[in-house]
Amino acid sequence: MTRNVLYIEDNEKIGHWVKEALEQRGFSVRWLLSGEGAEKEVRQHEIVILDIMLPGLDGFTVGRRLKxxxxxxxxxxxxxxxxxxDKVEGLQFADDYLTKPFHTDELVARLEVLIRRSGGAxxxxxxxxxxxxVDPExxxxxxxxxxxEIILTGKQHQILMYFLRHPNxxxxxxxxxxxxxxxxxITGDKTLMVHIRRLRQKLEVNPNAPEIIETLKGIGYRVKL
Structure with missing residues (x-):
């Protein structure tokens, strides 16, 4: 199962190296060059990797806001x-502290421990x-x-959840x-079709060629997981 990481690092050379190393080990990495906007994204990830030396807001300030x-x-x-x-200040809000330079194997090991400890939320x-x-919980x-976040209407949400309860x-x-x-x-009622069209407009890359909600002509719909 893919583990989602929010990675905040302004050094592009280090950032590319860490991102590639983590993705090779099965992580999904969202990399930001600064802490701007990170608070809006943090709940969508299992763990944060945060560099202290950032432009603008420093890592200590960003970390406290994220926590x-x-x-x-x-x-x-x-x-x-x-x-x-620095370590004492950082560990007032952070869960672990890794000093550069480091080996990616150690980074991955520490991430795994923290994710397990947090229960893999x-x-x-x-x-x-x-x-x-989708976070069903x-x-x-x-x-x-x-x-x-993609905002769905009540009926759109119910339709999507129904698909997810009956995958494939x-x-x-x-x-x-x-x-x-x-x-x-009632035969001929277009209500469901209209709702699915609007749901596709919110979910699909190309609503006219849907890849998430499939239509099987004359039969119905399917969502593949």
Missing amino acids: KAAPTVPILLLSARTAVD LSTRIALGDHIE AQMVYDKRTGE RVLPKEQIYEAVWEEAY
């Missing part, structure tokens, strides 16, 4: 600083395509490309309608 925004998401600090005072998330992620849908199955439109609206389907 306030998402107390259960562990933070691993990275720093070239070796002073005890996002382990139940469901991926749809390459860019959509929190009842939220995210676009991983932007980190933003072809569902007749009558069955979906009656489960969501809790009333008998």
Whole structure:
């Protein structure tokens, strides 16, 4: 299962190296060059890797804000600083502290420990395509490309959750309608079709060539996981 990491590092050489190393080991990495906007994204990740030396807001300030925004998401600090005072200050909000230079094997080992310790809060998330992620427990849908929540209407949300309770199955439109609206389907009713079209506009890269919600002509719809 893919583990989601929010990585904040302004050094592009180090950033590319760490991102590539983590992705080779099965992590999904969202890399930011500064702490700007990180508070909006932190809840969508299992763990944060945070460099202390950042432009603008320093890592200590960013870290405190992230911990306030998402107390259960562990933070691993990275720093070239070796002073005890820096470590003490960092560990007031962070869960671990790794000094540069470091080996990626040690970084991965520390990440695994922190994720296990936190209970893997996002382990139940469901991926749809390459860019959509659903948190059924929190009842939220995210676009991983932007980190933003996708706001669905009540019926759109019910339809999506119904698909997710029946993954990889072809569902007749009558069955979906009656489960969501809790009333008998009337032949020729376009209500479900309209809702699915609008749902695709929010979820699909190209709503006219859907890859998440498939139409099987004359039968119904299917969502593949």
